[in-house]
Amino acid sequence: MILPNAAWRNDPDLVRLTEALGEGDGLVRYVGGAVRDTLLDLPVSDLDLATSLMPEDASARIRAAGFKAVPTGIAHGTITAVLANGPVEVTTLRRDVSTDGRRATVAFTDDWREDAARRDFTINALSAAPSTGEIFDYFGGVADVGIGLVRFIGDPLARIAEDHLRILRFFRFHARFGRGAMDEAALSACAARAKDLMALSRERIAQELLKLLGVTDPTPTIAIMVDRAILTPVLPEIDRGGVARLATLVAREGPAGGDPVRRLAALLPPDPGLADQVGARLKLSNAQRKRLALAAEPGDPGAPRTLAYAIGLSAARDRLLLRSADAAADLAELDHWSPPRLPLGGGDLVAMGLTAGPVVAGTLRAIERRWVDEGFPDADRVRAIAIEEVARALR
Structure with a gap:
């Protein structure tokens, strides 16, 4: 099968980069999401290349082609080539030496199938030759893309044992690309190993959960996760009530989609204190925690x-x-x-006869309350309110 000739493939800088990395000799391919999304006629946002070159050689060739080479993940073989239209990650083919559910120790290889086999799902293990567009599909990923099936490569339990985050990734990818029923072997494995999520950092859990909540409509997928107790070990607050609130929210948001933090708030009971606790547990940013708590007000x-x-x-x-x-x-x-600004300050009240200090602050608050209650009237009305409140304060 040949990869469609999408516009991104014709970027002159990308062509120059792949030529420098030896595409004519089969040393470099497009991999992962770029291939999958092009088959689905979706925009390609992140472009990754894999190469059988060692990182030092790849880096030298990138620089020789006139691009900046940044060693963003050199221990794992990743060099970022900085192109005019955005960065491109170039990673040396790898195989796993050991895994512990959170991170992997890798060794470099020149075996394309071995590299593909360490990826999570068949739809993410596709690669394509830059010049010809020939697709290399070792595990049936093209067919799975066509029918909307998210399926682990090999034994789902073994793949989850390698990286526990794959549990959440499975549901996120199904929510985005899946059609019809979930792969039962994958779903059963995720349910059986849900407690493994507790070994992950809360930052990784939050990042993956917010990505899931950012798809067009995550509700059906979240409902299955609740039914199979996937989130219970790390987010026991989410239940069927949260699924119902999320469904209502998604319907209200309309086709433009919604914000993941707002959708997380919908999944939680309307309790600001509890929402703040969840935000702290997930190590959300201060701004996200505040938003989550404010949204949870009943x-x-x-x-x-x-x-x-x-x-x-x-x-x-x-x-x-x-x-x-x-x-x-x-x-x-x-x-x-x-939101407008109150067209009056403490200095105005002092000029009207009040003594600087607590009485000014209290009077200003009273004026502001009336101004808000009256629907933010103009400066003339604010001055009239101020005259009344200053007179009251001077009694």
Whole structure:
């Protein structure tokens, strides 16, 4: 089978790079996602090359072709070639020497099949010759791409034992590329070894989970994960109620898709404290943790603009999508609107007769509350409110 002649294959820099790496002698191929996604007529975002050259030779050839060569993963044979249209990873063929479920010790090889065999799924083990487009398929990946089947290479239990993260990757790849029922052998193996996820760093779990939640509609896949207790060892808070909330959220978000952090909030009970605990456990960034906790606030979110003024536009959109009875109408109120600034400060109140100090701060808060409650009126109305509140403070 021949790889379709997608536009990315005709990038002059890429052609020059593959020629320098010996494509005419069969020393370099496109590998992995670029081949899979081109077969599916999807955009190719990450381009990887594999080569039978040793890393030092590959690096020298990259530089000789006029490109910067960055040793981004030299211990594992990866050199990044910096092209005008973006980086391209060039990795020497490898075989696993030992694995412990979290990382692998590798040795270099010149055997293309051996390198392909260490990859996770058949659809990710495809490679193609740059000039001819000939596809090399050692494990039936082309057929699996065609029918939307995500299938481990070889024994699923053995592949999971090599890298426990493959449990979550299986579900993510099914959510993105799968059609129809999941491969039963893979699903059973993931369910049997779900506790292995506890050995992984929480950062790796979070990264993979957020990628899964970022697909067009992760709900059916998440539902299966809940039914088979895949997430229970690391995220016991996620249950069928969370699946139902996620389904509602996805329907509200529309075809543009949704944000993974917001979708994670939907999976959790409406409890800000618990959401913050989950964010801490997953070692999310401070900004992500704050967003997760704000989104988890239960109850009616109230007036959209009042909410956005209090917690910010992004957090307000999260809360409205999750909690509003009429999310579409409420979100429309935030279109082309930014939270304004109170057109008055403490100095204005001092000029009106207040003494600098706590009374100014308290009066300013009272003015701001009334301004927000009245829907952010103009400066004239704010001054009228201020006159009333200053008079009250001076009594």
